[in-house]
Amino acid sequence: xxxxxxxxxxxxxxxxxxxxxxxxxxxIVVLESDYATGIISGWSDDFETTLGxxxxxxxxxxxxxxTGFALLERSxxxxxxxxxxxxxxxxxxxxxxxxxxxxxxxxxxxxxxxxYQRPELLRxxxxxxQPLSAIDGMSWTxxxxxxxxSAMHITASGRLFLLVQNLDFTGVEPIPPEHSQLxxxxxxxxxxxxxxxxxxxxxxxxxxxxxxxxxxxNRSWEIDQQAGLWQFDPIQETGEFLIEExxxxxxxxxxxxxxxxxxxxxxxxxxxxSLYQFDPETDALNSITGPHTQAIGCIERVDxxxxxxxxxxxxxxxxxxxxxxLKLDDQLIKTTLAPLQIIVPLAEL
Amino acid sequence: xIFLLIAASITQGPTQRGERSSSTLRADHGEQFSLxxxxxxxxxxxxxxxxxxxxxxxxxASLMAPLDLSWRGARTQxxxxxxxxxPLGGVLGxxxxxxxxxxxxxxxxxxxxxxGASLDAPIAGEMALRTAQKGHRLALKWDxxxxxxxxLSSRYGGRSLSLAxxxxxxxxxxxxxxxxTRDASDDQWVKRSNNDARRAGVLWRESFGKGFVxxxxxxxxxxxxxxxxxxxxxxxxxxxxxxxxxxxxxxxxGAYRVDLSALQRTxxxxxxxxxxxxxxxxxxxxxxxxxxxxxxxxKRGGKIAYEWTGRGFIDRLNRRPGPTLDPASGYRVQGQAxxxxxxxxxxxxxxxxxxxxxxxxxxxxxxxxxLPESLQNQTVSPSMAIWSPGLSLHHGQRMRLRxxxxxxxxxxxxxxxxxxxxxxxxxxxxxxSWTLDFKLKNETKKWRFVADSYLRQxxxxxxxxxxxFGRAMPINRARVxxxxxxxxxxxxxxxxxxxxxxxxQGEWAQDSDLDARYKRLSGSPEHRLRMITQWxxxxxxxxxxxxxxxxxxxxxxxxxRIESSPEVNxxxxxxxxxxxxxxxxxxxxxxxxxxxxxxxxGNMVVDVPRQDRWGHPLPGRRLxxxxxxxxxx
Numbered sequence: 001x002x003x004x005x006x007x008x009x010x011x012x013x014x015x016x017x018x019x020x021x022x023x024x025x026x027x028i029v030v031l032e033s034d035y036a037t038g039i040i041s042g043w044s045d046d047f048e049t050t051l052g053x054x055x056x057x058x059x060x061x062x063x064x065x066x067t068g069f070a071l072l073e074r075s076x077x078x079x080x081x082x083x084x085x086x087x088x089x090x091x092x093x094x095x096x097x098x099x100x101x102x103x104x105x106x107x108x109x110x111x112x113x114x115x116y117q118r119p120e121l122l123r124x125x126x127x128x129x130q131p132l133s134a135i136d137g138m139s140w141t142x143x144x145x146x147x148x149x150s151a152m153h154i155t156a157s158g159r160l161f162l163l164v165q166n167l168d169f170t171g172v173e174p175i176p177p178e179h180s181q182l183x184x185x186x187x188x189x190x191x192x193x194x195x196x197x198x199x200x201x202x203x204x205x206x207x208x209x210x211x212x213x214x215x216x217x218n219r220s221w222e223i224d225q226q227a228g229l230w231q232f233d234p235i236q237e238t239g240e241f242l243i244e245e246x247x248x249x250x251x252x253x254x255x256x257x258x259x260x261x262x263x264x265x266x267x268x269x270x271x272x273x274s275l276y277q278f279d280p281e282t283d284a285l286n287s288i289t290g291p292h293t294q295a296i297g298c299i300e301r302v303d304x305x306x307x308x309x310x311x312x313x314x315x316x317x318x319x320x321x322x323x324x325x326l327k328l329d330d331q332l333i334k335t336t337l338a339p340l341q342i343i344v345p346l347a348e349l
Numbered sequence: 350x351i352f353l354l355i356a357a358s359i360t361q362g363p364t365q366r367g368e369r370s371s372s373t374l375r376a377d378h379g380e381q382f383s384l385x386x387x388x389x390x391x392x393x394x395x396x397x398x399x400x401x402x403x404x405x406x407x408x409x410a411s412l413m414a415p416l417d418l419s420w421r422g423a424r425t426q427x428x429x430x431x432x433x434x435x436p437l438g439g440v441l442g443x444x445x446x447x448x449x450x451x452x453x454x455x456x457x458x459x460x461x462x463x464x465g466a467s468l469d470a471p472i473a474g475e476m477a478l479r480t481a482q483k484g485h486r487l488a489l490k491w492d493x494x495x496x497x498x499x500x501l502s503s504r505y506g507g508r509s510l511s512l513a514x515x516x517x518x519x520x521x522x523x524x525x526x527x528x529x530t531r532d533a534s535d536d537q538w539v540k541r542s543n544n545d546a547r548r549a550g551v552l553w554r555e556s557f558g559k560g561f562v563x564x565x566x567x568x569x570x571x572x573x574x575x576x577x578x579x580x581x582x583x584x585x586x587x588x589x590x591x592x593x594x595x596x597x598x599x600x601x602x603g604a605y606r607v608d609l610s611a612l613q614r615t616x617x618x619x620x621x622x623x624x625x626x627x628x629x630x631x632x633x634x635x636x637x638x639x640x641x642x643x644x645x646x647x648k649r650g651g652k653i654a655y656e657w658t659g660r661g662f663i664d665r666l667n668r669r670p671g672p673t674l675d676p677a678s679g680y681r682v683q684g685q686a687x688x689x690x691x692x693x694x695x696x697x698x699x700x701x702x703x704x705x706x707x708x709x710x711x712x713x714x715x716x717x718x719x720l721p722e723s724l725q726n727q728t729v730s731p732s733m734a735i736w737s738p739g740l741s742l743h744h745g746q747r748m749r750l751r752x753x754x755x756x757x758x759x760x761x762x763x764x765x766x767x768x769x770x771x772x773x774x775x776x777x778x779x780x781x782s783w784t785l786d787f788k789l790k791n792e793t794k795k796w797r798f799v800a801d802s803y804l805r806q807x808x809x810x811x812x813x814x815x816x817x818f819g820r821a822m823p824i825n826r827a828r829v830x831x832x833x834x835x836x837x838x839x840x841x842x843x844x845x846x847x848x849x850x851x852x853x854q855g856e857w858a859q860d861s862d863l864d865a866r867y868k869r870l871s872g873s874p875e876h877r878l879r880m881i882t883q884w885x886x887x888x889x890x891x892x893x894x895x896x897x898x899x900x901x902x903x904x905x906x907x908x909x910r911i912e913s914s915p916e917v918n919x920x921x922x923x924x925x926x927x928x929x930x931x932x933x934x935x936x937x938x939x940x941x942x943x944x945x946x947x948x949x950x951g952n953m954v955v956d957v958p959r960q961d962r963w964g965h966p967l968p969g970r971r972l973x974x975x976x977x978x979x980x981x982x
Contacts, residue, residue: 020951036814037904039950055908055948076964077528077579092532097580098624117627144629169623171630172670172719314827314861336866336950337906 022052025085028302028344029069030309030318031062032337039336040071042087046305047318047333054087063104064346067126070111072101080104080113082129085345091129095122102150107160107187114149114162121149121162123189135189140181142166153205153213159234160185163201163215176200176219182232195237198226203254211235214242214262216252223249223269229262242280250274256299256306263288263306263321265299275299275308277326290327292319300342309339318342371433371603373467374647374656374689375701378741378749379459379477384452388881388894388918390936390971393452393498393515398476402852402877403462403801403835410965411519412546413572413587416447417962419873421463421784421805422831422856423473424813426763426823429465432478433564435595435610435641436469436662438760446614447476449570449589451513453500454552456482463784463803464739464753467645467658468687468705472737472755472782472807480554480564482509484980492973494521507556519544519575523958523966524943528579530955541966543583546572560600566593574618574625577964578957586619603647608660612639616767634676635668635767654691661685666761670719679713681761685735699743707735709758716765717775733758733779747790754783759811763823772822780825782807797839805831810858812870814905821963829858829870846883852876858905868907872962874898883920892920900947903962908949911957914941932975940970 026042033039038056043049056062057073068084078099082090095101100116110132113122119141123132140162141147148165155161162183168175182195198217206214212233219227228244229252242262245251250266253273257263264276273296275288297309299321306321308328316338320329386396394416395406405419418425430437430447432455437446452458457479459466465475482504490498495518502511525539550568557563568591576582595610614637623629643660661684669676685707692700711731737755742748759777766773786803809825832855839848853876857867869875876899883892898913917938924930946957958966 034904034906037906037908039908053950055951055953058904073528076577077530079528081531089531092529094527094529094532094535097528169628172628172674174628312861314859314864337908 020052021054022087024051026051026087026345028342029062029064029087030335030339031056031060031341031343032335033058033060033340034337035059037337038340040069040083040087041335046302047307052087053336054083060340061102062341062343064343065106066346069343069345070104072104072113074100074102074116080111080124093124093129103152105152105154105160107154112152112160114152116148116150117146119145119147121189133189135185135191139191140164140166140183140194142168142177144169150201151203151205151215153207155207155211155213155234157211158187160187161205161213161234163197163205165200165202167200180217182213184234193237195232197232197239198230198241200227201230202252206255206257208257214255214257216255218245218251221251221267223251228252229255229264243278243285247285248274248276253297254299256301258301258306258323263299265296265308275321275328277323286326288321288326288328290330292328292330292332297338297340298342300344302342302344307342309342311338311340313338371597371599371606373434373645373658374654374691375461375464375466375703376459377746378464378701378751379461379466379475382458382460384455384458387922387932387934388892388920390916390918394447397452397458398460401460402837402850402879403833404460405873405877407872407962410961410967411544411572411575412448412515412517412548412570413544413574414448414961414963414965417872419870420474421803421833421854422807422810422829422870422873424811426760426813427473427757427780427811429469429473429475430478431465431469431475432566432593433480433595433597434467434477434608434643435593435612437612438469446589446591449548449550449568449591450566451500451515451548451550451568452478453488453502453513454511454550454566455480456502456509463751463786463805464703464737464755467656467689468660468685468707472757472780472784480509480552482511482554486977486979488975488977490973490975493971494518494968496973507558509552509554511550511552513548513550515546515548517544517546519546519573521966521968522942523578523968524956525578526955526957530946530948530957531953533956536956541575542581543573543585544575546570560598562597562599564593564595566591566595575965576624578960578966579964582624584619584621585625587617589614589616606645606647608641608643610639610641612641613637630671630673632671633668633767635666637667637761638665639663652693656689656691657686658688659684659686664761666713666716666765668716668719668765674719677715677719679711679716679761679765681709681711681713683707683709683735697745701741701743702739704738705736709733709735711761711764713761713765713775720766720773720775735779746792749786749788751786752783753786754781756781757811759823763811766822774823777811777823778809778825780807780809780811782810795841797837799835799837801833801835801837803831803833805829807831812858812905814871826858827861827864829856831856844885846885847880849878849880851878868905869902871902871905871907874901874913888924888926890920890922890924892922894918894920903946903964910947910949911960912945912947914939914944914959916941928979928981930977930979932973932977934973934975936971936973937969942969 022042027045028043030041036058038058039053040056041053042051059075061072063070071081073079078095081092099118101113102116103114111124119137121135148167151163153161164181166177176199179196182197184193199219202216202218217230223245228241231242232239248266250268254265262278266274272294277286295312297311299308310319317335318333389396389399398404398406407417455478459477461475469475482502486502488500498515500513526536548570553565555563571588574585591614593612597608599606617634641662645658647656664681667678687705689703739753741751758779764775784805789800791798807829810829811823812826813821835852837850856869878897880895896916900910900912903909919935922932943956947954
């Protein structure tokens, strides 16, 4: 009753209204979402102050560009929105209905957009935002006519890759294939190679200094033998698991390299999360402890610090990983909605 | 199964003046709703429920759309619907399934807020339908967007029969922002498609004498599931059928009553291109069944009255997600017992106290195994206790003060869902709530004034929110506090009747105990004001309804605030002495087709189609013609 009266007196009738658009260029950008609604918030160094926020769709993905940011919105609508580095709107473009855009990269003077549910890669001029000819994707699409194309990556040497899951949606649940694909293109959009990779790649692609590509391959929600963190060598065209799911007891949701160690965010069998530190050289696997590791949504390196998205219901925000103690900080950097992505603007890197 | 039948010898006491013998002791806690609503826009149900500002009803986009209402913070699924005391709840899919029942099949509706007429609705309230009809009635309606309906009911002695059909092509224009809310240049006006629907129903009520009454209800609803405006569904179709048989026996003056009924609901969804779920093989079929038995004993003495009720039901749900899969079944057994004691302290002062205790047990693992893997984990016990004590103090019909608590277990629908628009959540916990309300009523020949205020605190409130794919899913909100004030005033000056109603409802929802950001519930405006003016000069009647609503949030996070334009509805009616009338109504006279949506943070304001809580566009101005006959008593 007491809290009820405090609420009555203290808040009146209206809900709390978050900040407005940032007036200066943020050093860190966070995509916050409850999957129905979202916001993009800009922060100063080390999350010291909030510089402002703008609205976003609930099921969205934010991508850092040289010119600012691209926001891919899907599920309730399909659109791409471009912002400058101050998060000011540049242009919004409708994408084909139910195409489910998953990733965007800038190639020469064009933007390429991968679509989860349509067998093509869309292209737009980065100068005028006008559509360019799409790249036909039927050759990498499976029988349900949906490729489940996800992350894209352009390497330091200029090679272009696209991860394609090829899940089977003809039944009542998506079924992972025996193998998924890593598609390689020329910068003009010509299909160069279709590399076979372990089933169901998920999340982002990280390129190592030696050019090898890392990405998670989860196969199914079960703990599978042939699933884990895959390392692909584009020169040798070979790959290997750096660590398998069977050691992690779960599926990899996100990962980040820090010097010579990998920090892994894992979804457990009961759908809670765990964090691990893994050293591929020594094969040492350490668990990151603390009371806040149960509902983590992302892991990201900002300068010399690793941060995670804590999506605990009602107690969400950003937390720092104490790498010395291998635990999450008790101190919570509060966000309006549960954080989904932490992005460092390209100009900051 | 826990089921309690209480039998004891009693001495019959006098019934209250005006009380039906079939009524429970708490029947006067309810508010009568007219089933012939006029001057309210929306579908039949929305017009009827919209008569009270206490209820927020938001849909009129399609007959296929589940009825969406909010009542003191309680949602559609929590409100218990009953037919002659038979609870429809879980099997019917909560109130959502009421869409398949035409309201004109029935003879009356009573709304019980915060607690039901007997054992039902420990938290939300009960909508109690009565099958008994009065005389012969006929009504035919047609409107500008080609919605057509016909209702016929007839009563001869102890037999009554009602028929109702409703058909709509559901085609009207709306603004499609194409998902680019930041770019208005590509907006376009388009026609709503796959929005057609047909509904038909028959209700037969037969009184055999010696207290035996039987009722048979058969309804059918089918049509397109149109989806949201920006993300229309082109080929998704749904069909729902309901069959009910209900027999009751009642001793003279209702001293004893026994009810036995069987109910079956079948539902199927066809999604040939996987538009809804993305999964081509998901073509769900389900059959829900309920067998129900209850017994009641009522006794009135000089200053005290008692009522004892015991009941039990078994719900069974059989579901096949797709043609290539085996069906799975689950069931729920629920037993409840309750008592009400009514004590007259003084000729005008009365105290009612009641308690309901119950236990539900569920066996649904096979159904849960059909859900996506991410939803299969469950830590919640399949057995849950439910209870609801209450106390009310009455001063005649002028004043009522109530304190009500309740604990409600999630229904099978809330835990398992219904493939398609309503997704289940096996992790749901039981919700708990207490309510304090105070009502004042003053009535003279020319003036009627009612003030109703309420406070409610709910823990683990089961609240339906929209998912990223535009479907609805229940979640527990850690704590929700609600305060409200509802004022109604009605004045009669000869041929002129002026009524005004205002409702304020403050809401503070927290998603955890540590959540410092209080939010409003989605879809619920803080302020509502309505003014109705009617002028009758025989044989004519003219009416004007003006309604204002403050902005409401479309989302649980309170980041999408949509403005509401004033609503204007007009009525012209001509009546003949023989009981015939011709009615013309103009709904949404200002032709509001767009709303202003503020996207927070940043307060970016954009135009979106006038829409319901889930983003389904609503039609613009609509002219409706109706002809009706009602037998004069």
